[in-house]
Amino acid sequence: MERIEEKRQSASNSSAATMMINIADYEAKARSKMLPAAYDYFAGGALDERTIANNQAAFGDIHLVPRVLRGASTPKISTRLAGHSLAAPIIISPTAFHGLAHPDGEVATATAANALGTIMTVSTTASSAIADVTSATSYPVWFQLYMLKDRAITRDLVREAEVAGCKAIVLTVDVPAWGRRERDMRNEFALPKGAVIKSLLLKGREDFYDGTMNVPLSQFISERFKFDLTWEDVVWLRGVTKLPVFVKGVVHPLDAVEAVKSGAAGVIISNHGGRQLDTCIPTLFALPSIVQAIGDRVPIVLDGGIRRGVDVLKAIALGATAVAVGRPVIWGIAADGARGATRVLEIIRDEFRNAMSLCGCNSITEITSDLLRWNTTKRVLLPRA
Ligand code: LAC
Numbered sequence: 320m321e322r323i324e325e326k327r328q329s330a331s332n333s334s335a336a337t338m339m340i341n342i343a344d345y346e347a348k349a350r351s352k353m354l355p356a357a358y359d360y361f362a363g364g365a366l367d368e369r370t371i372a373n374n375q376a377a378f379g380d381i382h383l384v385p386r387v388l389r390g391a392s393t394p395k396i397s398t399r400l401a402g403h404s405l406a407a408p409i410i411i412s413p414t415a416f417h418g419l420a421h422p423d424g425e426v427a428t429a430t431a432a433n434a435l436g437t438i439m440t441v442s443t444t445a446s447s448a449i450a451d452v453t454s455a456t457s458y459p460v461w462f463q464l465y466m467l468k469d470r471a472i473t474r475d476l477v478r479e480a481e482v483a484g485c486k487a488i489v490l491t492v493d494v495p496a497w498g499r500r501e502r503d504m505r506n507e508f509a510l511p512k513g514a515v516i517k518s519l520l521l522k523g524r525e526d527f528y529d530g531t532m533n534v535p536l537s538q539f540i541s542e543r544f545k546f547d548l549t550w551e552d553v554v555w556l557r558g559v560t561k562l563p564v565f566v567k568g569v570v571h572p573l574d575a576v577e578a579v580k581s582g583a584a585g586v587i588i589s590n591h592g593g594r595q596l597d598t599c600i601p602t603l604f605a606l607p608s609i610v611q612a613i614g615d616r617v618p619i620v621l622d623g624g625i626r627r628g629v630d631v632l633k634a635i636a637l638g639a640t641a642v643a644v645g646r647p648v649i650w651g652i653a654a655d656g657a658r659g660a661t662r663v664l665e666i667i668r669d670e671f672r673n674a675m676s677l678c679g680c681n682s683i684t685e686i687t688s689d690l691l692r693w694n695t696t697k698r699v700l701l702p703r704a
Contacts (some may be wrong), residue, residue, distance in 0.1 A: 326464065336556050339654070342626045342647045345663050349420065349653035356459035356506040360536075361649045362704035370593030370601070374624030377601035381633050382692045384443070386679030393676035395682045396668070397436075399565060400641050401487065401585055401618050406436030407668045408683060409631060412589075412622050412645035413463030413489060413567075418446025418514055427652045429455035431660030435668060440643070443476065444540075445518035450483040461484035463567070464477040466545040466552055467527075473545075477522050477560050488560055489587065490553060494570025495546050497537045498595035509535050568595075568621070570605040572612035579613050585640075586613065589622035592645050603634060610638030612660050628670025631702040632678060636685045 339345060350358050394415045398408045411432055418424040424446035425439075428683050432439035439700035441452045445463040452459045462480035467473040477488060503510075510516070519528045532539050545552070557564050563584030568591060575586050588606055590599040599616045602623035609619060618640040625631060627645045644667065649679040651663030680686050 326621075339662065339687075339701075341666060342650065345647065345650040345654050345659060348464045348655075349650040353420065353653050354511070354628050356508055357469045357502075357511075359454070359502035359506055359539070360416075360419070360508050361646060361679045363500050364592065364597065365498035365500055366592060366597035367596065370590055370597050370599045373598075373601045374590065374593055375605070375626060376624075377603040378627070378630040380634055380694045381469060381603075382694055383629065383633070383674075384598070384690055384692055385649055385677055386690070389679035389681065389685075391679045391681045391685075392674055394680055396419060396672050396675065397682050398641065400489075401565075403438060405438065405458075405641070407671060408635060408639075408672070409435070409438055409625075409664065409666075409667055410438040410641055410643050411648055412592075412643035412647055413440040413442040413461075414446040414513070415442045416446050416510065416516070417649070417652060420649050421656045421666065423447075423652070423656055424517075425452045426455045427657040428648055430657035431458065431648065431651065431664055432456050432460075434457055434657070435664040436660040437664070438486075441480075441485070441518065443491075444516050446514065446516065446625045448483075448517040449480055449485065451517075453484040459564070460547070461485060461487040461489050462562075463489040463491060464546055464556070465494070465540075465662060466556070467543055468526065470526050470555075472521065474559050475524060476519075477556070477562075478516075479521060481560065481562060485562065487563045487565055487584065488556065488569045489565045490556060491567050491591075492548060492553075493589065493591050493595050494544070495548070496544075497541055498591065498597075502536075503536065508535075508537075509539075512532055523618060523701070529613070541575055545647065546629060548578055549580050553578070557582050569609070570600050573607040575609040575613045575619075579616050583617060583694075585618040585620060585623055587643065588639075589643075592623055605629075605700070606634065606637045606639060608674065624669065625639035626670070628667055629674045631667065631671040632674045632680075632686055633691060634684060636688050637689050638688075 429452045440461040460483040565580040565585040566583040613633035620632040621639040622643040651660030
């Protein structure tokens with residue numbers, strides 16, 4: 320009798336231990352399945368990794384002040400972003416080399432984006448071919464562009480994205496130098512033998528990239544990517560594509576103004592997930608001053624630190640049109656391919672819907688800043704809002 324009870328107890332303990340109910344569960348599972356250097360590449364950031372921690376902690380520095388008796392038991396969470404209808408204001412940030420997380424690579428991620436009903440941004444450095452990514456979803460795919468040193472090859476790459484059916488170009492602007500990522504330095508991080516960046520296999524451009532990488536990633540990138548970008552490059556890019564150009568990697572309000580002046584279709588507030596400038600302002604704290612500077616002239620997407628549905632609600636209350644998630648999706652595909660990434664997105668979506676109900680919001684437009692109070696017990700230097 321006792322033994323049966325013991326067995327029951329241990330079975331229920333182990334199933335509780337393996338239950339996947341939040342993003343941290345997915346990260347733990349992903350970590351257990353990934354090569355340590357690959358896990359470090361995705362999880363890590365620059366120097367002391369303070370920005371990674373602060374991006375997430377910033378959400379805890381804002382308290383919610385919910386409204387009641389608003390009948391908000393079934394909130395409408397669908398929204399529009401840059402002319403697209405999305406099931407939720409949650410899109411997928413660009414991240415590199417999904418093949419390091421799962422053999423299906425970015426195709427798995429796109430399958431998850433389709434299941435949720437949202438946008439996926441495919442990286443310049445993707446393990447899957449761009450056309451295979453766009454084929455895996457009926458929702459828009461945006462293409463993240465690293466401007467290359469060679470203009471003609473950059474144009475070819477943009478053309479490849481256009482032909483594959485991408486709906487926007489997301490230009491990364493926060494890499495004037497490669498961030499000092501100490502985990503990668505220690506691991507001398509390079510792609511494993513045989514791993515190919517299929518997005519960079521351009522016909523007739525084998526001199527640029529032939530499918531092999533024999534040097535550390537940072538060297539591969541600094542040899543090929545153009546680091547000394549200026550706003551003129553944004554104007555140049557707009558001149559070579561009809562697609563809308565989003566500028567990703569802005570945290571200063573004056574740069575948001577500059578982006579709008581340069582014809583950007585939208586601004587993605589990002590500090591590259593803490594992988595570039597350590598101690599950079601958490602993106603959530605950068606949001607109010609950017610909203611104040613550019614209003615609703617273009618959509619504002621907040622990237623960085625989103626792990627919970629309440630985080631999504633806070634970003635929207637401060638004026639973001641949508642949020643973008645990066646690492647959680649990697650944890651999802653590493654844990655369980657397309658199904659894992661779908662679950663990760665569903666968890667954030669379901670938590671977001673739940674947070675809306677609990678704050679008394681029936682629709683996205685009812686998510687307003689009066690629901691927020693800064694945690695004044697902390698001496699946080701906040702931008703002037
Ligand atoms: C990175 C690049 C590839 O952060 O965006 O690793």
